[in-house]
Amino acid sequence: MELIYSVLDALLPLAWMEYTFMKNALLAILLMTPLFGLLSTMVVSSRMAFFSDSLGHGAFTGIAIGALVGIFAPLTSLVLFSIAFALLITYIKHRTAASADTVIGVFSSTAIAVGLMIMSHGGGFSKFSPLLIGDILSITPADLAGLLAVDAVVFVGWMLLFNRLLLLSVNASLARSRGVSIFAVEALFAALLAVVVAVSIQWVGILIINALLVLPGAAARNLAGSVKAYHLLSVLIALGAGLVGLFAAYYFGIAAGAAIVAAAALMFFFSLALSPHFRQ
Numbered sequence: 001m002e003l004i005y006s007v008l009d010a011l012l013p014l015a016w017m018e019y020t021f022m023k024n025a026l027l028a029i030l031l032m033t034p035l036f037g038l039l040s041t042m043v044v045s046s047r048m049a050f051f052s053d054s055l056g057h058g059a060f061t062g063i064a065i066g067a068l069v070g071i072f073a074p075l076t077s078l079v080l081f082s083i084a085f086a087l088l089i090t091y092i093k094h095r096t097a098a099s100a101d102t103v104i105g106v107f108s109s110t111a112i113a114v115g116l117m118i119m120s121h122g123g124g125f126s127k128f129s130p131l132l133i134g135d136i137l138s139i140t141p142a143d144l145a146g147l148l149a150v151d152a153v154v155f156v157g158w159m160l161l162f163n164r165l166l167l168l169s170v171n172a173s174l175a176r177s178r179g180v181s182i183f184a185v186e187a188l189f190a191a192l193l194a195v196v197v198a199v200s201i202q203w204v205g206i207l208i209i210n211a212l213l214v215l216p217g218a219a220a221r222n223l224a225g226s227v228k229a230y231h232l233l234s235v236l237i238a239l240g241a242g243l244v245g246l247f248a249a250y251y252f253g254i255a256a257g258a259a260i261v262a263a264a265a266l267m268f269f270f271s272l273a274l275s276p277h278f279r280q
Contacts, residue, residue, distance in 0.1 A: 021137050022250065028139045028203060029242035031147040033212075033260075035154055035196050037238030040217030041231050042189065045169040050101055051089065051190070053210040054108035055197045058085030060206050061111040062198065064118035075146075079198040085111065086194035090187045134205030134257040136246070143203075150199050157192050165189060166227070205257040212238065215264035222268075222275035237267050 004027070043052050059082045066077025085107070093103045164185045167175040176182060193213070201209055216238035217230075224230035245260030252259075 021139075022246075024139045024141065024144060025136045025246055025256065026243075027144050028136055028147060029246055029260075030239070031144065031151055032200055032203070033238040033242035034235050035151060036200075036212040037216040037220075037235035038158060038231065039154070039193060039196060040213050040215070040238065041220065041234045042165050042169060042217075043193070043213045044217035044221055046165070048193075049210070049214045050104050050108075052193060052197070052213040054089065054104050054111070055082060055086055055194055056201065056206045056209050057108045057112040057115070058082050058194070059198050059201050061085070061115035061118070064115040075199070075202075078201070079195060082194040082198035083191050086190035087187055090183065090190045094183050094186075133207060133255050134201065134203045134209075136203040136256045137249070139203055146199065150195060154192055154196060157188065161185060161188055161192075203257070204260075205255070208257055208261045211261040211264065212241075215261070215268050216241070219264070219268040219271040222271035237264065237271075241267060 004023075043049060059078055062078040062081030062085070065081055089104060089107050092107070093100050096103060164175065164180050167178065167180060168182060168185055172182060175185075197209055197213075204212060216234045219237050220230050220233035224233050241264035242260050244263040245258075246256055248254065248259040248263070249256035
């Protein structure tokens with residue numbers, strides 16, 4: 001890590017870079033935001049904003065169950081429950097006549113209710129309240145190593161699923177006619193989303209993590225003229241919002257997660273204003 005810190009000091013000779021926690025937060029932004037930017041493209045294209053929001057609620061319950069059972073490390077229980085929650089929603093969605101948003105709404109509301117009941121038992125909710133807004137400034141080198149591993153898993157999964165996901169987002173019937181297993185593809189993508197949400201939620205916050213899975217892709221869609229540009233812009237917007245939000249958090253003393261989302265929202269509205277010029 002010392003070598004990486006030295007490189008950052010050389011590239012960014014700024015006053016706030018003398019703090020190790022800021023260097024760790026910056027590295028986390030560089031590792032985390034491209035994931036959100038990449039996944040955001042399919043969340044937006046496949047109209048999965050409501051689903052991604054429910055993953056945050058599921059993660060909330062995963063934390064509560066992990067704290068109650070006390071068998072697994074908190075992150076382990078969080079990731080396992082989030083994946084199980086995402087797969088269960090996907091399975092039920094394919095096995096019932098109810099609309100997708102109804103199924104997601106039922107699971108989402110149930111998860112948040114169960115999580116609140118467990119966490120509030122005995123008046124212990126206050127120790128979990130930091131998870132609502134997150135704290136990226138608390139990230140450690142061990143956390144960064146975990147983020148790097150998640151990056152590798154997600155990018156490999158993305159390369160394997162991309163063509164099928166793209167076809168599915170365009171037309172599900174066409175994808176089925178080409179031999180694509182819709183349930184399998186959706187389940188694997190849901191699992192990837194669940195892992196990213198579970199790992200990131202302690203630093204971004206339950207209340208706003210869904211915004212990072214929607215805003216980059218939504219902003220990029222306003223400007224992009226091709227699939228390649230769409231994905232590239234989404235990653236760059238997520239990365240730019242992360243950097244701007246981190247700087248704003250340091251200089252104005254505000255929550256970093258909220259500042260990142262606010263920056264992404266500003267980029268979305270800016271792209272919305274520019275979209276008529278890009279669509280001509």
